[in-house]
């Protein structure tokens with residue numbers, strides 16, 4: 001007689017755990033709960049489970065490991081390739097784990113493994129506290145922070161990985177453990193590859209409001225706008241000390257009004273007069289159309305910024321890390337922005353890592369690019385599936401041209417969250433590309449903490 005199928009084995013196990021919400025493929029909720037940001041990921045999971053407590057997660061992992069049933073983990077579902085979905089693997093949706101506990105000294109908070117960035121900034125905001133995050137509220141905080149975590153506070157307080165000072169993990173045997181220093185080194189950069197992160201303890205900072213908003217430049221001649229802004233910004237960096245409290249993310253997208261080049265300005269210092277002076281200085285670096293920088297709160301700021309990002313897309317991304325944007329590179333970027341597809345899913349963004357985050361850190365991590373650089377994001381996505389091919393072709397051409405133009409300033413590593421696995425010849429080559437000289441440390445930690453590769457479908461894939 002044939003034994004139980006993986007699905008019936010899961011169903012039998014769940015009879016003893018009625019608190020774990022079960023969403024089988026036949027459920028009306030299945031399609032919506034399965035949805036991830038990148039709709040081109042078509043894999044259908046075996047079923048979806050939503051544990052409600054750390055003990056639920058521990059029991060699940062113990063059962064899945066002993067039954068050799070494959071599984072994946074998700075929180076925000078914003079992995080750019082949709083890696084939370086693997087055909088016939090059980091999807092463990094961690095979004096119910098969203099607690100936030102602020103330490104008595106108000107210097108740290110312990111946050112649940114499934115919390116979204118928007119919920120985290122709202123909860124901290126109510127307490128006049130803040131921590132670095134990105135700008136899209138629906139992105140999972142753990143997925144953002146553990147793999148790097150670039151955002152509007154990076155140059156001031158550090159990357160996401162730099163905030164992590166503790167973690168509770170469900171290990172491959174299904175035990176709830178406090179991460180030691182070795183495991184924390186791996187979590188800072190390689191997140192879920194060793195176990196389920198039940199919570200992270202992170203640094204938080206007193207902050208009630210920020211000065212933030214887009215500075216929109218005239219984009220009728222985008223090559224000129226981008227190159228002029230770039231050379232003026234390079235000159236500013238050469239001649240003045242740009243305060244770490246200031247961050248700028250250059251973006252380009254197609255709005256209903258057409259092609260738009262903007263710098264997302266954020267000032268997290270207490271001196272707003274100084275911040276205002278800097279916003280005017282940045283606005284003067286190009287042909288400004290509108291300077292919308294104003295006092296706001298982080299929850300308001302990221303709700304507004306996130307509203308411009310499509311909820312779902314089709315396609316893939318390219319990325320390069322470059323130490324500086326030379327005139328040649330800026331011209332190449334500008335030329336390619338001029339042919340940005342009209343679909344709102346096609347976007348370009350430039351994050352800069354500078355200030356304290358670019359310096360060697362006291363906390364060990366396997367994050368690959370700890371040096372001053374720009375992380376170039378070429379987002380070949382489309383909201384409409386029929387536009388996917390056009391967006392991806394645009395991204396391929398732009399990425400190829402930028403790589404050529406930036407050959408003298410290209411870093412050897414790329415950002416794990418954006419570097420698409422299909423761009424490497426093998427999984428080994430992909431790991432080398434994103435972790436660089438930290439690859440061996442990462443593999444060594446994997447051998448210690450998950451030697452049988454139980455977490456084979458979590459990011460990053462080390463196979």
Ligand SMILES: Cc1cc2nc3c(=O)[nH]c(=O)nc-3n(C[C@H](O)[C@H](O)[C@H](O)COP(=O)(O)OP(=O)(O)OC[C@H]3O[C@@H](n4cnc5c(N)ncnc54)[C@H](O)[C@@H]3O)c2cc1C
Pocket residue numbers: 036037072073074075076077078079080082083084094113114133134135136138139140141142143144145147148149150151191192193195196197198309417457458459460
């Ligand atoms: C619209 C958008 C905006 C973005 N903005 C930025 C940005 O400003 N800065 C930046 O650095 N990155 C940014 N990213 C990249 C993003 O931070 C990463 O893709 C991140 O990993 C997404 O996390 P998630 O939880 O939403 O994704 P998911 O797809 O749910 O998770 C990705 C993987 O993380 C692992 N994981 C998640 N939670 C856990 C957990 N609790 N325990 C163990 N493993 C876990 C799993 O392996 C999972 O497959 C953005 C992505 C998108 C799509």
